[in-house]
Amino acid sequence: MITTWKKLTTAAFVCAALAVAATSTQAQGKRSGSINGREHRQQERIRQGERSGELTRREAGRLEAEQAKVRVDEAYARRSGGELTPEERARLERELNKSSKDIYQQKHDKQTRN
Ligand SMILES: [Ca+2]
Numbered sequence: 001m002i003t004t005w006k007k008l009t010t011a012a013f014v015c016a017a018l019a020v021a022a023t024s025t026q027a028q029g030k031r032s033g034s035i036n037g038r039e040h041r042q043q044e045r046i047r048q049g050e051r052s053g054e055l056t057r058r059e060a061g062r063l064e065a066e067q068a069k070v071r072v073d074e075a076y077a078r079r080s081g082g083e084l085t086p087e088e089r090a091r092l093e094r095e096l097n098k099s100s101k102d103i104y105q106q107k108h109d110k111q112t113r114n
Contacts, residue, residue: 038093054107063102
């Protein structure tokens with residue numbers, strides 16, 4: 001019971017954070033272009049990998065989860081009004097460097113859907 005409740009609470013928090021992220025993405029427009037632009041492009045790369053079969057469903061699922069984590073961290077960093085401090089920005093850039101590398105690796109390993 002307690003575990004289920006915890007899971008629900010966590011899920012609710014993630015949903016709320018993603019909603020905040022979506023809202024702030026719209027509100028921020030170009031000012032935060034580099035972070036949101038990178039998130040967008042990485043998401044596209046994952047979709048492309050799914051279409052081409054370079055990513056197995058499992059690989060795609062893991063990469064999607066990694067993207068979701070970055071968006072939650074971004075929402076958390078923006079909670080005070082949208083602006084990122086240089087430290088927050090640097091941290092998100094680091095996470096995006098890692099996820100970008102992970103996408104590359106998964107698209108170029110021997111596991112494919114076909
Ligand atoms: Ca692969």
